[in-house]
Amino acid sequence: MRRFLFPLLCAAGLLSAGVVSAAEWRVALGVYDQVNSQKNQLSGGLAGFNEALAREICRRAGARCAFSSLEFKAILDGVAQGDYQLGFGNFLRTPEREQRVGFSAPVWRSSSRLIGTPAAAKRFAPDAGGEVQLERLAGARVITISGTAQYRYLQAHAAARGLSIVEMSVLQDAPARLLAGEADFLLAPALSGYALIANLPDGRLQFVGPAVAEHGLGGTVHIALPKGDVSIQKAVDQAIAAIRADGTYQRIVRQFFPFSLD
Structure with a gap:
């Protein structure tokens, strides 16, 4: 009997000690x-x-x-x-x-991408019908989320390029602010941006420039x-x-x- 009781007592001890608990x-x-x-x-x-x-x-x-x-x-x-x-x-x-x-x-x-209205894209694109280039963007008001790689990138270049950073804590209100003309673009991770605009009517907001992974904006x-x-x-x-x-x-x-x- 002892031969079978001892392993059972050991197992019970392990369970009570939490050794095998999830x-x-x-x-x-x-x-x-x-x-x-x-x-x-x-x-x-x-x-x-x-x-x-x-x-x-x-x-x-x-x-x-x-x-x-x-x-x-x-x-x-x-x-x-x-x-x-x-x-x-x-x-x-x-x-x-x-x-x-x-x-x-x-x-x-x-990677990161700019999002904006077609009108904003037209104003800031270097060539008619071309894409907005983040590396050359100047004089724009750009929404970004505080504490992110996108925020740090804009901080580093804001003064030299005349960029105004519109800082937010969540992305929820970014589309409304873009559509109301309170900012020109949103700079966000591409996947976050897609999730944000996917349910909006077609064309109101769109990706307006190529994906960027350099400068700490992707990886x-x-x-x-x-x-x-x-x-x-x-x-x-x-x-x-x-x-x-x-x-x-x-x-x-x-x-x-x-x-x-x-």
């Missing part, structure tokens, strides 16, 4: 409108994509996840302070950010993780590799976007 992660999801932020829920577009991806990564890692929706600028602070274990804000990996948080393996690739996108937490890093990276290998990642992308993110 990890519990608090996950911050970036929002692009204040309505869903207040409701703590996400729906379609980029927000929905991030949520679907986060849930699948949690499932593959065997973790129990609690989800919260936050504005972009609050996610890195939350992860750095230990309030959240995963942060989905479509983050590019920069030296400044690496001092505060860790990063997962690459998830997808990002691989990562999930923010607690700095130095090897176990979370390993679990998340393995989950990313698994969903890419079996086609789940591509299925999630197709659910929200009509194009590849690779």
